[in-house]
Amino acid sequence: GDISSQLHGGYAHPLARSWQAERQLTKSMLIYPLFVSDNDDEEVLIPSLPNQYRRGINRLVPFLEPLVHKGLRSVILFGVPLKPGTKDALGTAADDPEGPVIKSIRLLRQRFPQLYITVDVCLCEYTSHGHCGILRDDGSLNNQLSVDRISDVALAYAKAGAHCVAPSDMNDGRIRAIKLKLIEEGIVHRVTLMSYAAKFSGCLYGPFRDAAGSCPSFGDRKCYQLPPGGRGLARRAIVRDINEGADIIMVKPASQYLDIISDAKELGKDLPIAAYQVSGEFAMIHAAAKAGVFDLKAMAFEATEGILRAGATIIISYFVPEFLDWLST
Numbered sequence: 045g046d047i048s049s050q051l052h053g054g055y056a057h058p059l060a061r062s063w064q065a066e067r068q069l070t071k072s073m074l075i076y077p078l079f080v081s082d083n084d085d086e087e088v089l090i091p092s093l094p095n096q097y098r099r100g101i102n103r104l105v106p107f108l109e110p111l112v113h114k115g116l117r118s119v120i121l122f123g124v125p126l127k128p129g130t131k132d133a134l135g136t137a138a139d140d141p142e143g144p145v146i147k148s149i150r151l152l153r154q155r156f157p158q159l160y161i162t163v164d165v166c167l168c169e170y171t172s173h174g175h176c177g178i179l180r181d182d183g184s185l186n187n188q189l190s191v192d193r194i195s196d197v198a199l200a201y202a203k204a205g206a207h208c209v210a211p212s213d214m215n216d217g218r219i220r221a222i223k224l225k226l227i228e229e230g231i232v233h234r235v236t237l238m239s240y241a242a243k244f245s246g247c248l249y250g251p252f253r254d255a256a257g258s259c260p261s262f263g264d265r266k267c268y269q270l271p272p273g274g275r276g277l278a279r280r281a282i283v284r285d286i287n288e289g290a291d292i293i294m295v296k297p298a299s300q301y302l303d304i305i306s307d308a309k310e311l312g313k314d315l316p317i318a319a320y321q322v323s324g325e326f327a328m329i330h331a332a333a334k335a336g337v338f339d340l341k342a343m344a345f346e347a348t349e350g351i352l353r354a355g356a357t358i359i360i361s362y363f364v365p366e367f368l369d370w371l372s373t
């Protein structure tokens with residue numbers, strides 16, 4: 045038949061099939077989420093998040109040592125304050141110099157000099173109301189107070205030694221505020237600002253909230269995380285955060301938002317794009333594999349193929365320990 049109709053020859057061999065992909069998954073693309081609590085010696089399985097644990101600071105090094113040896117390059121830290129009385133309306137504990145996050149930043153920088161330490165910046169784990177900011181009397185986010193507080197927390201983490209701060213709060217203008225404080229402090233040259241620029245509200249964060257104890261005590265996050273149908277809003281938020289000084293743009297969740305990842309790559313073609321395969325995506329793949337829908341490893345890889353194809357070159361995933369075993373580079 046007509047020669048232009050013949051495509052099979054271009055992917056007849058496994059290597060030729062791998063050449064068809066613009067981006068290949070490598071260990072250096074992977075960031076592994078860690079839950080660090082203020083109970084120094086605990087190591088507690090998180091029931092809704094398969095194989096994931098909440099750990100106290102004394103359990104981090106023994107856990108990470110073999111992973112670093114296998115090629116783990118980066119982690120993202122989430123603080124989980126468990127001590128009663130820690131939470132308040134302002135999320136005061138978020139930048140407690142004796143808190144689990146700041147102590148872990150110092151420990152990991154000292155113990156694993158090559159490990160790139162990313163730190164999530166938010167207040168929802170530390171506020172009594174569980175929202176990602178400081179509230180007005182009517183329960184809505186007070187933008188000015190929230191942005192002031194979030195940028196103070198980001199600065200504290202950066203001063204403690206974080207290579208990267210990643211504000212997941214979704215308050216308007218927090219990227220600009222963080223960038224300005226890093227500049228004023230004279231450390232902007234050594235701190236990456238990764239924005240959760242397009243982060244959508246929805247039902248895929250449940251297991252994380254179980255792990256982090258970060259459920260909103262009332263209402264929801266629909267007035268600050270993006271509405272799932274808001275493609276235009278996401279494009280506007282991505283452009284805004286690039287203009288406010290973000291060094292990396294993140295889209296979250298990942299597999300249900302591949303068009304947004306593609307938009308982020310188009311709008312931020314000169315920046316690395318990150319994607320967060322969230323707790324619900326991860327738990328769903330495990331649950332389906334357990335139900336016999338597909339092989340776990342095959343689906344873990346197929347999900348990342350889509351995320352890479354859409355344009356991400358950084359993936360935050362709870363599968364990272366497995367990928368360190370499954371990948372050769």
Ligand SMILES: NCC[C@H](CC(=O)O)[C@@H](CN)CCC(=O)O
Nearest residue numbers: 166168212248249252322323324
């Ligand atoms: N700061 C918000 C945390 C947010 C979940 C939520 O909206 O509660 C994500 C963490 N950045 C959840 C991540 C996940 O589900 O894996």
Ligand SMILES: [Zn+2]
Nearest residue numbers: 166167168176
């Ligand atoms: Zn939050």
